[in-house]
Amino acid sequence: MNDPLAKLKRWFTGGGLLWPLLGLAALLAYDFAFVDGFFRLEVRDGHLYGTLIDILNQGSKTMLLALGMTLVIATGGVDLSVGSLMAIAGAIAAALVTQSEMSLALIVPIALCATAALGVFNGALVSVAGIQPIVATLILMVAGRGIAMLITGGQIVTFEHAGFVYIGNGHFMGLPFTLTIVALALGGTSLLMRKTACGLFVEAAGDNETASRFSGLPTRWVKLSVYAFSGLCAGLAGLIAASNIKAADSSRVGEMMELDAIFAVVVGGTALTGGRFNLLGSIVGALLIQTLTTTMITQGVPPAVAPVPKAIVIVAVCLLQSERFRNEVSGWFGKRRATA
């Protein structure tokens, strides 16, 4: 089809991007109506300042995790260790920054290589040893937290290194630097996936591994790579997290974030069974969850009960995404369409 409008519409609705966007829009509409000053933006110190900016900044960690998680889920797996990998990256960076004279240009790659290597370990357990991904990554989820705590000795390691602090708190072109990181990551990954055969390999391996292997696809390498990539993304997110609070909090950082990431990916249109994936959808999903969290804080929802609105939003977005549900509802209004 050459009609650009039709193409745009197809891209929009076909990949399931519509529903998380709608969910996000609904949430923002609620905020507009009920939360004073949610959309207020000011300029301070040469950069934008406001709740929306906070959402983008705080959400950058989830967005990065979701990016890596998308590819893992696309191959039919899952990566539960991302929270612990975040802790490890933060711990390594904080330890090096405070105890050595190494420059940031060396420290960042070291931390990222470490988490990517651990990602390879995950991938090896899954693709070589044939262990189911939930359990394979569960091992690092438990042990990884221990490794991070080992590096910091159970203490919170604080630092003031200007360069490192800039990663999570600095601003670039008026917006938080973390957004630049996310944009670069998203751009790079999309290019790699869509302009090369990589995306095709990932989708094929996830869709039908046996058939892919028989077609000559190096499925083992594909799987190893996606877990390594997930490790890399987790490392980035971990550096941002540590930088944000100017400390490496090994025992608590990244807690429960793997669930947020998985939620973002599935809401964004990638099925847990593997196959087609939607990177942009995952980003939107991550934004959705962060907006929800921030909305609940500003609305003063009592912390213990906070999970309940989360549950409602999750189920609501799921229902919206379900074709059967939409058909049933439109059936109430007179239109019915055959479903697969």
Place this chain on the structure above:
Amino acid sequence: MKQDDPFSTKSAFGGLTLAGLMALAVGCGGGSDAPTPSSSGDGSASTPSGSSLTVGFAQVGAESSWRTAETESIKAEAEKRGVNLKFSDAQGKQENQLKAVNGFIAQGVDAIILAPVVETGWEQVLKEAKDAEIPVVLVDRGLKVSDDSLYATLIASDFVAEGRMAGEWLAEKSGGKASIIELQGTPGAAPAIDRKKGFEEAIKAHEGMKIIASQSGDFRRSGGKEVTEALLKVHGDKVTAIYAHNDDMALGAIQAIEEAGKKPGTDILVVSIDGVKGAFEAMVKGTLNCSVECSPLLGPLAFDAVEKAVAGETLPKKTIVDDQVYDQSKAAEAIDSRKY
């Protein structure tokens, strides 16, 4: 057609098992634990004076540097007194602590030190300890049982008093007028519940002191920062004080205040509890106003109690550790003597 089996030889498997067993043996020191003086197989404890005790310590977890300091204190004291310490980390879960205590009873330790993660649910396991004649010393938090004789003594700070002291200090400093943001600890945790209670008691008498927002920062530095960031945008200039249930959250809040362009300590008063080194540094810098001490260094008191209990003495039910209020005026001189 069968998939390539990477572990296709039995010898590979055999090697793996052997490696596994060796890892276990080497990792765990290759031998059974040190002989305990109670050589009878029924689990009852009887210590001839002079020989070393075996004490089981069921710790909550390692979720903060405060907690790590508590563990270190107990371990150091055990070493000093030549006690064979069996350490168990429950990772924050009550069921793991119950398993630990049951395990200690089965091993026949001479005494148990327990830091209960919640207040209820210990009846059964304490009865078994009593039947096995193993005294139980509680540290750091209390618990509710129908029969007081089930535990030897409790050595703890009074969390309610801590909250009250924080509230009273704030009332005095602010002249009885403040709009307060409260950063709560983890929902359901005893310190969070009690510190909230105490604080509210203290400010009840002062009409001008109001908590305008109260959210959970989960006892985490990142939680404190994220919540304060969001709430400052909603309530803006109205906020005059922040009360955090622990220092970590306060330190995160301080960063958020600075990023909002305000001066923590002057524009917005910051009060917290725990008294960790980081808090003292902040007070010296002028960003934190007050921290109520909550000492984790319970090792010496705990082992005093253990030795007395094992010797058959009756102990006072409660030993309340005195907490002191530290504010900026005292911080500079006290900071060097701070041990945690």
Place this chain on the structure above:
Amino acid sequence: MRRYFPLMATFAVLIVLFGTASAMYDRFFTARVVANLFSDNAFLGITAIGMTFVILSGGIDLSVGAVLAFTMTFVASMVTEHSWHPVPAISLALALGVALGGGMGFLIQRYDLPPFLVTLGGMFFARGMAFLVSAESITIDHEFYTALQDIKIVVGPKAWLKAVALVFLSLLFGAVSLAHWTPFGRNIYALGGNESSARLMGLPVARTKIQVYALNGFCSALAGVVATIYMGSGNPAMGVGLELDAIACVVIGGTLLTGGVGYVAGTLGGVLIFGTIQSALIFDGRLNSWWLRIAIGVLLLIFILMQRQLSRMSAPTKN
């Protein structure tokens, strides 16, 4: 016979593990330690049994820990704060568990929603509800409970099986019968093996799906009730991460997450392996907090690999 190799592998691993620990630690090889394994892990075991059925049917359920917490808190609140007799409180709690499970199953089946997300929503919902009932933990003080807690079957010197272990073992027996000797059980296996084939064969796929989640809801609620007996209290913060532990036990026991393959008895093996690792580490007592976590990870890895290798050695028929 070959079919049972994965099951035998799991128990072989358990024996190796228990044997090694017994050799290394004084007094590990006692009836008391074994009995404790069953009592301490009773509610994990009950949860894992329910989870086995869900996974066998090709699904997953993340809400189990939260439902357990809700049930505990609900029963404790009803008995202590509202003076109900435990029996109607427990019955109502079990019914609520079934209702929530069935509700989730309905959404999953009817609208083809991903089980991971729906049950994640269920988890958040149940957790929030638990805190709504009570923000703090509540002690249960009632003669009925005291009577229950006194039930003991002596199995050795200073070793007894408590009421909770008995419930666990009875449920296990019931579950095994359900899985292998009833049409419901066969339907679950068929559904997990290949859903479209099952539907084409005329099996009641829709009903089975909903029933499986309802069954798991019952198990989670029962686990919560068992927890109240074990601890004599209700705690809304309980059971965080329990679902992952349960899934790990199910998988170590040889059940495939893709569905259709596995044994309920294997889950028993998985639970005992999990419990033995924890007991062994407690007996060791020398590791600090971080080495402990690393050790758990390493041990899990070793034994999963061992189990995997043992079952692979028996010509696998399914990928």
